[in-house]
Amino acid sequence: MKELLLTYRYELLYSLAVLFILLLIQFLLRTAANKVGRRGEINITRTRLMFKYINILIILIAAFLLALAWGVGLTDLSLIFSSVFAVIGVALFAIWSILSNVTSGIILFFSFPYKIGDTIKIHDKDLDIEAEIEDIKAFHLHLRTREGELVTYPNNLILQKAVTLKHRVDGKDEGKDAL
Template sequence: MKEFFLQREVILTCVILFIGFLIHRIIIWSAMKLSTKVQRSKLRKQYLNRYIGYIIWTMVGITIIFVWSINNEEFWLALGSTFAVVGVALFANWSILSNVTASFILYFNFPYKIGDRVRIHDKDLPITGVIEDIKGFYTVLRTADGELVTYPNNLLLQKGVSILYNRTESVFDIDKHEEADRTAR
């Protein structure tokens, strides 16, 4: 009888691994097809592949643990403690979670991409630069002076961003300069 349960658990583990692999491939294939359509860089595609893989394989691992019915009290205590620490760390600092979420939104839905020259309309610190990379937590911009600026992805979604193309200033900046010239006269 015990051999039957062992055989059942091995078969279920193999099925879960196969389904996890299949789901991972289908999601990655769909995301890559969409990425090519919206012209995303190879590096950003690798980030997406990595993050989706972490999520799917973590879920597969937890499912396999349930299939094998591991009831060891110390294991569940360690797993619960780990999730508690990770949960407190993520939700105590909400910006980490919001930056990762913003990275996915930037990946699929925003009109600017690596290589675009942009102006971020921040009242306190406006930034103009070329997007060099969009990572999981922040975007790297290079200013005209050669300075590298890392800008959090969640703030990039909250602020107005102009794609400058060949212009040196944003339309919003030109209006400010014209208004300053009118008041100076």
């Protein structure tokens, strides 16, 4: 065991340093997302969704840096990542609307002026919708009409349409305890 530790001491030290730094970065990003969530009174569920995105980003960076640390060459690593991203790119092109909705969900997290419980009107030439925001998900909004119908409205469309606030909820939502 001692021989193994001496043989790979630099790789192990580099790996520990990378993991420590990435955990620190993850903590800082999660703290920042939590502060944005609290300041904007964003629902806890939406804040936790941002935590998932942060975790995925950290895992990808860790995989790249640890592969470098353990001797995978930069050309081999670039070949692997370019192949993976090519496949992902083709898949995402085929399902671009999903990517668009996820990206819109991230934008809504940081800049959507309406909260869960607010009543909004979406001005659409085909179908005007006036409803209460019941939930804001990664791909769509859940809207409840006065008639009790549940409408799922894609996140990318909510950014493209004019939206009017009809009634704001006075109470605070659950975005205070995001940790």
